[in-house]
Amino acid sequence: MIIKGKLCLLLILSFGLLFCTGCDKEPAGNTENTGRMPVIAPDYTDVTIPPNIAPMNFVIREAGTSFKVTATSEGNKYKINLKSSDGIVRFPGKAWKKIIADSRGGRITIRIYSSGGKGQNPKEYQPVYMNIADEPVDSYLTYRLIYPGYYSWSNIKIVQRSIESFEEESLIENQILEMNCVNCHSFNQYDPGKFLVHIRGSKGGTYFVDDDKITRRDLKIDAMPGGATYPAWHPGGRYVAFSSNQVRQHFYSEPSKSIEVFDLVSDMILFDIEKNDIVMVRDADTTGYQKTFPSWSPDGRYLYYCRVPQRKYTSTVTMEEAKSTRYDIVRQSFEPESGSFGESEVIVNASGEKKSASFPRISPDGRFLVFTLHDYGTFPMWHREADLHILDLQSGESRKMGLNSNETESYHTWSSNSSWLVFSSKRTDGRSTRPFLAYIDSQGRSGKPFILPQRDPLRYDKMLESLSLPEFVTGRIVVSPRDFARAAKNETIRAIPGEPDDSIPRWDKLKINAGRNPGETSIHE
Amino acid sequence: MQGGTRVKHRSMNKSKDLKKMPVKKTVDQGLKSISREPDAYYFLAFFFVLTFSYFNWFAGYLLFFQEQQSLFMFSGQFIHDFLVKPGGLLDLSGKFLTQFYISKFPGSLILAVILTLPGIILLHINHKLKPGPWFSPVFLLIPPVLLLLMQTHYFHLMVYNLGFLMVLLYFLISILPAKKLFRYLVLALFPLFWYLAGAYALIFLGLYIIYSLSYDKGTDRFLYSLFLVILAFISFILFKGVLFLQPPDKLLRFPLPFISNQGHRTVFLLVAGFIIVYPLLCRFTSLIKPGRYIGRPFKIGAAAIVFSLAVILLIRGYNTQTARVINLERLAFQGKWEEAAEYQEKYPSENQIGQYFYNIALNETGQLCDRLFSGRQDFGTGSLFLPWSNELLNWGAYSFYSIGLANEAHRWAYEEMVVYGCRPQNIMLLMKTNLINGNYNMAAKYIGILKNTIFYRDIASEYEKINGDSLKIRSHPELGMKAAIQPLNSFFVFLESPESNLPLLVDGNPRNKQAFEYLTAWLLLEKNVDIAVSNIRLMKEMGYTRIPRHIEEAVMIYYNTQGAFPDLGGLTISSETMERFGQYFSTFTSARQNPSRLKQTMEQNFGNTFWYYFHFK
Secondary structure, three states, rough: HHHHHHHHHHHHHHHHHHHHHHHHHHOOOOOEOOOOOOOEEOOOOOEEEEEOOOOOOOOEEEOOOOEEEEEEOOOOOEEEEEOOOOOOOOOOOOHHHHHHHHHOOOOEEEEEEOOOOOOOOOOEOOOOOEEEEEOOOEEEEEEEEOOOOOOOOOOOOEEEHHHHHEEEEEEEEEHOOOOOEEEEEEOOOOOEEEEEEEEEEOOOOOEEEOOEEEEEEEEOOOOOOOEEEEEOEEEEOOOEEEEEEEEEEEOOOOOOOOOEEEEEEEEEEEOOOOEEEEEEEOOOOOOOOOEEEEEEEOOOOEEOOOOOOOOOOOOOOHHHHOOOOOOEEEEEEEEOOOOEEEEEEEEEEOOHOOOOEEEEOOOOOOOEEEEEEEEOOOHHHHOOOEEEEEEOOOOOOOOEEEOOOOOOOEEEEEEOOOOOOEEEEEEOOOOOOOEEEEEOOOOOOOOOOOEEOOOOOOOHOOOOOOOEEEEOOOOOOOOOHHHHHOOOOOOEEOOOOOOOHHHHHOOOHHHHHHOOOOOOOOOOO | OOOOOOOOOOOOHHHHHHOOHHHHHHHHHHHHHHHOOHHHHHHHHHHHHHHHHHHHHHHHHHHHHOOOOOOOOOOOOHHHHOOOOOHHHHHHHHHHHHHHHHHHEEEEEEEHHHHHHHHHHHHHHHHOOOOOOHHHHOOOOOHHHHHHHOOOOOOOOOOOOHHHHHHHHHHHHHHHHOOHHHHHHHEEEEEEEHHOOOOOHHHHHHHHHHHHHOOOOOOOHHHHHHHHHHHHHHHHHHHHHHHHHOOOOHHOOOOOOOOOOOOHHHHHHHHHHHHHHHHHHHHHHHHOOOOOHHHHHHHHHHHHHHHHHHHHHHHOOOOHHHHHHHHHHHHOOOHHHHHHHHHHOOOOOOOHHHHHHHHHHHHHOOHHHHHHHHHOOOOOHHHHHOOOOOHHHHHHHHHHHOOOHHHHHHHHHHHHHHHHHHOOOHHHHHHHHHHHOHHHHHHHHHHHHHHHHHHHHHHHHHHHHHOOHHHHHOOOHHHHHHHOOOOOOOOEOOOOOHHHHHHHHHOOOOOHHHHHHHHHHHHOOOHHHHHHHHHHHHHHHEEEOOOOOHHHHHHHHHHHHHHOOOOOHHHHHHHHHHHHHHHHHHHHHHOOOOHHHHHHHHHHHHHHOOOHHHOOO
């Protein structure tokens, strides 16, 4: 019995040794060195990734009937060996965690071999390196899953995705909200328990989540041109700045362009959660401005936003007017104690460069401001030339970032430790936005960006929907779609004007609300 | 079979005959069944033939229309979306079968089988329920016939037939077990049944309660029903609160056929109501004893009445105008433009969509201003562009595609995809417009979608070969032509007044004859002769060697009122048109003597001219 047991053990060990050594071996036969990088998709060559990212699965786009992949950690302590017949490479989760932990501050080396069949020499490619940063990224990302369409919408979901794994779950699904539109989810300091989201339609309102409590609010006073639109939480958590926009769309005839989104009118408001009141953000400058895309400085002392001189009130805009609309980025000082604003000053004079700026976002450490720059207009998502630029708030130096492509880059968010940027890019197919992450060093330089990895690396090829408005969150959000459905049954709490003047209608709504295009609804208001 | 040889069962030697027994037993049972109810099988066979013939030779347009409502894709994500809601699998099955409607023969065959199956299942149910023998063959005809009548509505999809089929099948399974335990076990599968069949489970619920109350004895009649009701309640709570993200009204309605048509709704209530009270009807009729000699004639007579009513209602339900529009649509989608134009002229559609496709067919074949008035024009300019609405999304793109505004055609097709999901034509149009616009990555996605289907993968493969190659696209007969007439100037598309895009298209790309003729057709339909003829001076430079007939006719009207010809830009009016105008004038002069017949006379002789339209429409 003992002898038999030992024999079994010996056999098992021998088999295991054979298996492992067999795996360690290079492919049999003479390996032909191609001398070039393999073509893989997504392109993860030389990217810089956080140490807590999910496996960076990819597909090998080289000819071959079988592929062998070895991934080795920086310290050579861990190795993953994989075989694939179709080129799809999926790293096992636990093994990936080990290999990436061992490579922190260094890099993972990935070697790829392809074989064409019997009698053919396997090919070897130059190694693919993935650099592992020291700094982790926030563990969750939220985004909206929606068709990048025109007026109509169908299923819309706000989804949270663990960056450390492939777990994805819905926060809000409009199929149990009477197919209302859901947009503009915004978090208070990356806190998964404190955020807001707009719902437009029969269940309309701005829904504030405070841990497990959801409050449905109506943020509209007469002085506002439209509903509360683009949000920005004050760091203190008491205030939320919103732009209030009357949004319209025009469609291009020329093949190279698609949609022009513009504001007929827009203004800026400050909502006080404690007092449930709204005040208009004003300054001493008597020039009327259209204001949009609010964003706070990390210390809460400045409100940044984009502005352009108010155009005349018409229900439409000509091509010439659209192309001459150029926004600057300004900031206004703010006293959180009194809730009052000071004077505004121009921070990015984009119009002076015959450009237009949008989405100012300041890093949590207060050092950099990243914004989108494009030729004209207010909504860069449909501008192919839109790129991300970075402004060093200490030196005042501004430059175009290295992470841009020939397609749209826009809607960016900093991670809570200022080391990562997630942004929306249309570089994969020119129409659908995908979340790309990029490492930002202390000098504001970016690493090569990479697309959010998926369990199935071919997922993006098949998807028609956009993953838009990516926002980092530091933990898992616990509210569920059913919680929102329940909250939607509650009466809305209507905000009140914070100042007497603000109860007077300031906008000629009749004139402005006229002339909607067929099929256009006020989903942005 | 009556009067035939009865099949006898010999005693079984289990060891020898075990392999043969199951098949033989089934055949024996089947033959026994036929011998008991030969009339029922004859009736069902007749129904099958009637149904197949109706759809294969008369109502094939319904198959085309329904096949176009969805695209069945063999992909994980597509199938996954059906798994996450009760009734989704039923819907998926319906869509799977509907894809075979692409061809009339298999489509008619599938429909005939599916519509006949309820009758066959009821036959087996009747072996348990034992309705009066006079009535049994007729009873089992009623649901198939009612479903057939519902099927004449173009939005009555396959899923609705499958739902009733599932109800009857589950009911048959639930009444087969003799032992109580097995009956409870089968009923315990009710939550699974609800997941599979959706709200059709509620019809089953009603049916089973009636059955139990009518056929079970003692407290069993209440216990079975109570058990089922409790299960239904628990299922509803679980589905709503835990398992699925469906709102309550969807759980209770999907995928029942709530079509906005009173007649269809009435028949649906009839068939659902008939099925629910079926056990009660069987119970009641079982008390009626058949007479020896009048039983069979009664059965045949009753069946004849049912079939006659069915045929009458089928004939009445056949809408010629609907058939014409859908047939036109089919020809248009297949790109058979000349056939489409001839079809409309031979079988005129009075429908706006039909006349819209006729105009597009003429535009695609370069005959719009030659033949516009050879077909009905009852909607004026309303048949050149369709107004924006969800109901018209699947058609409105084609006018823009025809005039060279691919961006706008893309927008309509995209909106349709968002609202209604992937359909063959919207994906095809999205693929084509992206190829034309050079968006090859997006084109690849749509090609990928079509390649995941059975019947569109070949055509997708053809386009895949040219994707990314601008030279091949420019030399493609359809795409190349469309690419050549795309706007070279940039403007915001006019949405409320789509005709305003036409002058900009013509100005921006003088090769765009399609937009020019569309513009001219618009002006002619508006009877705006002055502006219509003022554009003739541009025609020679655009490549025209002659003036299209209706434009010549407009010139003659202009000449008649102004006393001079407009600038023809080097082109001339044909002698035929001048002569014909002379005839028109003299006919008009003499016919005017009889005002009551003037219009009729002029229509008979000149109905296909702009002159007639100008003066009489």
